[in-house]
Amino acid sequence: MEPGRHCIGVGVGAMVFDADGRVFMARRGGGARNESGTWEFPGGEVNFGERLEDAIRRELQEEYGIEITISGCLGAFDHILPAERQHWVAVTFLARHTAGSPDIREPEKCSAIGWFDLNDMPEPLSQITSENAARYRNR
Numbered sequence: 001m002e003p004g005r006h007c008i009g010v011g012v013g014a015m016v017f018d019a020d021g022r023v024f025m026a027r028r029g030g031g032a033r034n035e036s037g038t039w040e041f042p043g044g045e046v047n048f049g050e051r052l053e054d055a056i057r058r059e060l061q062e063e064y065g066i067e068i069t070i071s072g073c074l075g076a077f078d079h080i081l082p083a084e085r086q087h088w089v090a091v092t093f094l095a096r097h098t099a100g101s102p103d104i105r106e107p108e109k110c111s112a113i114g115w116f117d118l119n120d121m122p123e124p125l126s127q128i129t130s131e132n133a134a135r136y137r138n139r
Contacts, residue, residue, distance in 0.1 A: 003045060003088075008087050008088065008089055009087070009088040009089070010045070010046040010088070010090070011043055011044060011045055011079065011088045011089070011090035011091075012043045012046055012055045012056040012059065012090060012091050012092070012093065013040070013041050013042065013043030013090055013092045013093070013128065013129075013132065014041060014042065014056050014060065014068065014070075014092065014093045014094070014095045015041045015074065015092065015093070015094050015095065015136060016041070016042075016060070016066070016068055016095045016096070016097050017095070017096055017097065018096075018097045018115055019097075020115075021117075022115035022116055023041065023115065023116055023117075023118055024041070024042065024064075024066070024097065024102065024113070024114075024115055025039050025040065025041060025042070025113065025114060025115075025121065025122065026039070026040055026042045026063075026064070026104075026110045026112070027039050027040075027110065027111045027112040027113070027122070028040060028109065028110065028111070028126065029106075029107060029108055029109050029110050030108065030111070031109055032108075032109050032110075033086075034081050034084045034086055035081070035084075035126045035127065037111075037124070038124050038125060038126040038127075039121065039122045039123070039124065039125050039126065040125070040126040040128070040129045041092065041129050041132055042059065042060060042063065042064065042110075043059055043090065043092070044056075044059035044063070052091050053093070056068070056070070056095070057070075061100075062106075063104075063105055063106050063109065063110065064100075064102045064103065064104070064105060064110075064113065065100045065101070065102060065103050065105060066097055066099065066100035066101075066102050067097075067098050067100050068095040068096060068097060068098055069095060069096045069098050070093050070094070071095060071096055072093070072094040073091065073092070073093055073094070074093065074094055074132060074135055075091070075092060075135060076089060076090070076091050076092075077089070077090050077091075077092060077128050077131055077132065079127060079128045081127065088128075090128060092128075092132050094136075118136070118137070121133065
């Protein structure tokens with residue numbers, strides 16, 4: 001069974017802020033599991049037996065070479081993509097960038113990265129990133 005397709009998948013994401021208050025974002029590449037070409041707050045799938053906090057730290061280290069300190073939890077979000085026949089439940093964390101210069105380590109999954117002002121984010125945004133940004137602004 002493939003998580004997200006044959007059963008609900010569990011994912012994590014993070015709004016990672018730098019010292020200047022900018023948020024780290026990535027554009028999903030052609031080999032991404034869904035929503036290719038959209039910009040997102042990065043994250044990924046939680047492995048069996050893995051704690052949520054450990055999963056987001058691992059994903060950011062593996063895919064971008066950065067380390068974070070988690071400062072809070074924005075919430076849990078349904079990520080339902082009918083056209084792609086996928087359903088994920090994802091927890092989004094708030095975090096601070098603490099180490100590492102970001103680079104793209106999995107180019108099939110990611111085609112661009114950058115630090116952006118929340119009021120000047122690139123388009124188009126992934127479904128869950130749009131929801132995350134709205135909740136963050138309204139908290």
